[in-house]
Amino acid sequence: MDITEATANLSLNETRRREDVISWQDYFMAVACLAAQRSKDPDTQVGACIVNKDNRIISIGYNGLPNGYPDDEFTWAKKDKLYVCHAEMNAIVNKNCTDVKGCHIYVNLFPCNECAKIIIQSGISKVYYLSDEKNDKPKYQVAEKMFEVANIKFEKYVPTRRRIEIIF
């Protein structure tokens, strides 16, 4: 029996494929949100997912302490946040390829000015973000300005589904 005959012999149930799959963009934003769940910051958990033009994830990051920094000595007080490596920076430096030129970054929070600088210098061409809840603060307004001047596109991403559930 060749492959055509074999397929013809399958019942409708056996050939029916799932249509309700997660879209690429929902998937990338969900990966960023999942990465954020690794953050130990009690106030703000940020995740980032970098994707190339072939829809391949080339890096993931979240906000956390620098390598080797003693976890148990850190208070996560406002003044201590200066020590934290931001999600976008972690994703860019931890990439699994030589560069991120032309890639898109998915983040659950609009990037700050420091991350905007790194995003611009790295060659990332577009930022998708979920929330801009902090954009009344100068450093986020500066980031927006920098993206405009550097011609980096940014877009508030509206997921096509309300929730994505993972049940172990």
Ligand SMILES: O=c1ccn([C@H]2C[C@H](O)[C@@H](COP(=O)(O)O)O2)c(=O)[nH]1
């Ligand atoms: O672009 C950003 C902005 C912030 N974060 C992380 C860093 C901290 O853990 C919290 C809060 O940052 P604030 O500077 O106090 O707003 O969010 C990030 O990862 N990326």
Ligand SMILES: [Zn+2]
């Ligand atoms: Zn930042």
